[in-house]
Each structure stands twice: as C-alpha cells, then as structure tokens.
Amino acid sequence: MAAPPTIKEIAKRANVSIGTVDRVIHKRGKVSKKNQKLIEDIMSELNYTPNVNGRNLSLNKTYKIALLIPEEIDDGYWSAPLEGVKKAQNIFRSSNLAVHYYLYKKDVEESFQEKSNKILNDDCDGVIMAPQLYNEANLFLRKCAERSLPFVLIDFNLSDMEPLTYIGQNAFQSGRLAGELLSLGKNESSTFLVMNITGKGDKNVIFRRRIEGFQSYLNEKLKDFKVEVFSIFAGDIALKQKINEKIQKVIPDLSAIFITNSKSYLIADCLPQNESIRVLGYDLLMKNRALLKDGKIQMLIHQRPIDQGYMAVECMYQYLVTKQKPPEEIVIPLDIVTPENAMFY
Amino acid sequence: MAAPPTIKEIAKRANVSIGTVDRVIHKRGKVSKKNQKLIEDIMSELNYTPNVNGRNLSLNKTYKIALLIPEEIDDGYWSAPLEGVKKAQNIFRSSNLAVHYYLYKKDVEESFQEKSNKILNDDCDGVIMAPQLYNEANLFLRKCAERSLPFVLIDFNLSDMEPLTYIGQNAFQSGRLAGELLSLGKNESSTFLVMNITGKGDKNVIFRRRIEGFQSYLNEKLKDFKVEVFSIFAGDIALKQKINEKIQKVIPDLSAIFITNSKSYLIADCLPQNESIRVLGYDLLMKNRALLKDGKIQMLIHQRPIDQGYMAVECMYQYLVTKQKPPEEIVIPLDIVTPENAMFY
C-alpha cells in the first residue's frame, strides 16, 4: 500500500518547488511551459489527488449551505426533509459543512421572496430547495445560476434550470403502482375513484402525472372497470360534504379509492368502512399513519422525504468538499407502506 | 457564526499550554486535578469538538476496513452489499478510509477461516461481516473482541457478541408483512403454503422467525384458513419433483405461497400459473426479478443489501474517523417490491 502522492513528492520528482506544483494544480499560470507539462505528466502518472484533510485545513473554509423549504405548520411533510438534513449535518459536521435554514411560509410568495433574497445576500456556497411556488422558484434559481451558485432540487424537478442534482420520484410510475396495488385481487367489474385534493401552492403537474400513470396501468391490465376523477380545492368550505356526496354516488360498485397526494387525512371521516373497498394515499404524515393504524387506509406510498434531505446534503458535500460531481438525478424508490411495515419508515 | 473553538483557544482560556489541553482530551493523565477540571469545564462550555481535518492530517492514518462476506458465485445476493461498500468507499475515500475485501467461498469453513485469519494478521482497524457460518463467525468475532477490533454485522445479528452496530431487518415482522400481503383481498377459506428451501450454511433462525410472524398475522386477522409449512433442502436431487407433488396436493384451495427466502428462482417452474394464487418471496436477485416480470411471482420483500453495505462503511467512518458512536442497531425497512416499482430498487 504505497502512500498516496503529495505535492512535495511531485515537486521533488519535477525538480521544482511545491509552489510551482501548486500553481499547476490551481491553474494559476505563471509557470513555464516546460515545467507545466512536466508536472502535469507526473501528476497523472502518479494519479495524484489532493489530500482532502490538508486542503480543507488550509482553506479553513466552512461551506455554507442554504436550505429553502416551507416552514412546518399543520401537516408534517416538510419536517421530514429537515430531519434528514439534520442527520446529514451531524455526520458531515466535522467536514466544514454548515447548513443554514431558510424556512418560508408555505404558499406565501412574499415570504419565499424574503427568504430567498436573504440567501443571495448571505453569501452561501450552495442551495437545497424544493420548488413549491413555481414562478418565484424559477426567478430565484435563475439568479443562482447567474452567480454560479450550485443548487440541489428535491421533491420536484425543474430540469431546464439544470440543477446540480434532482432528488425525487417518478410520478407516472407512482400512479401505475397505485393502480397495481388497488386492483390486486380484484377481477370483478368495478369503479375506481380518484381523489385529487389540491392545495393552493400545489404542483398539479405531479398529481396529473400520477393520475395518468394510474389510468395507464388499469387500461393495460383490467378489462371491465370505470375510473372517476374527482378534483376539489382543499380549502373548499363544503369539502367533506361534497366528497361524501361523491362517494355515496359511486359506492354501489366502488372498489378502491386513490388519493393522489398526502391529503388523505383531510377526508378520513368520509372514507367508507367497507372492508372490500381499498384506499391508497401518499406520505407518512402523523395523521396518515394514524389512518393506516385504524384501518381506514390500507396503503401509503412513501417518498422518503427524510432521505431526500439527507442525500441533498450528501450531494453538496461531494460537490463542495471532495470536488466530485454528484449524479444528475437520484430517483427515489416507490415505497409501499402498510400497517405491518409502517413502523420501519 | 462564531468560529468553532480550537485547542489553542481552550488553552488560552485555561491559561495553560496546548500540550496540557491535549493531555486532557486524550486522557493521557499527567495533569493536575485543578487544571483537569478547569479544562474539562471549558471544553463542555464551548462544546468543543476536535477538527477532523486537523486530527486526520496529523494522524495521517488510513484506516483499513476488512469486508468479510461470501464471494459471489451463482445467486447474486452478496454482490449487493459489495456494491454498497464500493459506493461508500467512493464517497469516503478522501477521508482516510480504505476497504479491503476478504471474500470467502460460501459455506466453506476452511475458506472462511483462511480469510478471517488473514484479517487478523493484516492489522485492520475494523471489520464488516455477515455472519454466515455460525460457529466460525463466533470464533472469529471473539478474537476480534480480544483485540478490541470493532466490527459491524450485517444481514444477521449475533447480539451477544456486542457488535459496534447491527444492520438488518426484523425477521418476525417481515413474516407478518408477508401474511398481510398474501391475505390482502382474500376472505374465503383457503390454504397458505409456506416454502422453506434451505441451503447448507443458511441460518434457519431467520426463516423460522419469518414463519412465526407469518402465522402470527394470519391467526390475528383471518378466521378460516390453513397453513402448511413445507421444508426441504435446496440441494435435494428430487427438489422440483417433491415440490410439485406438494403443490398438487394442496392446490384445490391453495390461496397463496410464501417462500421464506431468496430461493424462489429454484422453484420457478413449479409455481402454478393461476392468477388467483399469489406468490411472495425475498430478495431482488436477477433471477427473482425475472420471475416478477414474468408474473410468476407477485411480490418480493427487499432487504436493501446495497444500503446495508453502504451504511456499514458509514458506521465505520463515524466510529473511526469522526470518533462518534454509531447507533447500536439500524433496522432496515421491509420494502415491498412489485412489478411496478421493481425498477427503482
């Protein structure tokens, strides 16, 4: 096990000083062509990689990473990536990484703008964000790109902004999975009810893709069935009433309910307590967990929000500290959660 | 954002030299009680953590981690943790971590002994292993404990050996989950067939626990059912024939088949092609993936072997490099894999 080559070693072989080698490594010029070439050759021959400890010690720089996500209010979704980030911080803390939180009020443009401006002023080295408010997010990311401030996106991708990495799921396939799980063991002709309860700042793109996937699966595998899509605004005053009406109307041959996002808990009371009607939703919020436990919902698709937060920091570490390029996209698996495996997620 | 406290800073506050502080940190004694206390107080007040870069630079030590698992031969299970280890290596490479592979011939005691002895001679700093050969593993781990060589166990726990960390699943709950998934949508009276195909070096303990969990779930939730457990040695010459006979015997009211380990692929040909008979097995080997795709199996429980490898290295990093204590146990979630989400695992 040969000791890894050092700057000193290279300098000795090239018969120059470490300063000259350093100039080559950092491409600061002011080196004669002859030496330039010589040193480069030796470096590639020895397969030189800078010692990270030495580098960081000498730079003595703590990279500042901004986390820009909605603040936790009622539903618990955004506390999960935060938890993952904290976990990662704990592991990478000793490695010159500091994460600063910029939590804005969900769906409030002004709050987003305020926090995102703060990031630009605070001279950060990287941004981790979930693009909730589409327009504002775009505007902000454009500014980041201008200053060549690297950013990692979680939850939803804006691929034309060319993020360092996107971490999230495949919405279409997630819908297909829902179709598979809800039709499992059901052969008789029946109706599938899709509940699309949308909040203000929600990215309907995702939900739409999920529904498309859902229908794609059923079309492919089932013969005699009906799909009814029911979209409604989460803030609707008569929410529960309208949903109840809808369910009553289709219940005679209702086979399963597909709730396209994490909002299952909003309609818990409306769900039929008929054993043969299967219900599937998204995300392991505390309230949704309770529904699983009570048997009101049979399955949830889990997006690993904690891991998303963790991996985002990991990517930043890779990029900033070890100077490696993280993968362009990390696809989160579609975890199926039932009462019997919920405790592990 | 105050700069993190350094040894120098502490020394200044305590009015001593950095040497004295150093002695306190490393508990090397030779410090007066008064100063000892004073320095400890200041350290906890400032919440001092040594700078990892400085430490490692000065130690200039590359930690050598031994990976002791079966070599990849026919089935692909053990290539997965290896892959995870490599992934982790890539990320932590720059951090004084080197993993050395000690791959032994599966189920061959002599090979295990040879490799494990090599580890002891090679002066490693940590061991990652999967305890396959029970007696040999015990013997080896005892020697590790003697030399206070830390080890992380994956896949199967020997908790009385007090590993640094155990990474794996809960076998009992995994059986319960199998019960839930196989009985989903089945109310009529029916028979559940449990296929327990054991290899030579296999740890039947795990399979037994899985079966117990399976039965526990059915007893709790179903009324009218029968469970038949069929155990057989994987090397049995008449394997397929015997299994075929068994299946034919129960097929009239056979509802589902539970294969207790990764060996589904061995009996692929025997599986009934009846849509209403659901089959569930373990582990995403290539061959099992094919069964999923062909519809011969509906579900697999995934043990995240890649992650197990990755996390094992991560634990070692935490323990050796950053000197933090990793969690005693990391419970791997019970992932449910179906044809529609298999591509993400």
Place this chain on the structure above:
DNA sequence: TAATTTGCTGTGTACGCACACACTATTACG
C-alpha cells in the same frame, strides 16, 4: 545605460491537531 517590467520560481506561514521531547518544580530516599 539605467530603470522598469515581465515571466518564472522559491520561501515562509497558517490551518488544527497529535505526539515526542525537554523542562521545572516537588518529593523521596539513601
């Protein structure tokens, strides 16, 4: 020709820590 610029190179220091070593009091003992 002297003065200045330019191109290239080497030196020195800092970063935070670990550890070997040297040093000073204090105490013990013959």
Place this chain on the structure above:
DNA sequence: CGTAATAGTGTGTGCGTACACAGCAAATTA
C-alpha cells in the same frame, strides 16, 4: 545534603495544502 524519581507543564515539529510574498534573471522601455 545530594541524587533520583515523579508529577506537571510547555515547546517544537510534522501532517499536506493554499497563498502571499520575495527574489531573480531576462526582456523591455526610457
């Protein structure tokens, strides 16, 4: 009383890198 052991303390060096700075010769300018 002198020598030796001992407890407690400070100093110095090295780890590998980054970067400011100084130096020095050749080329250019005044």
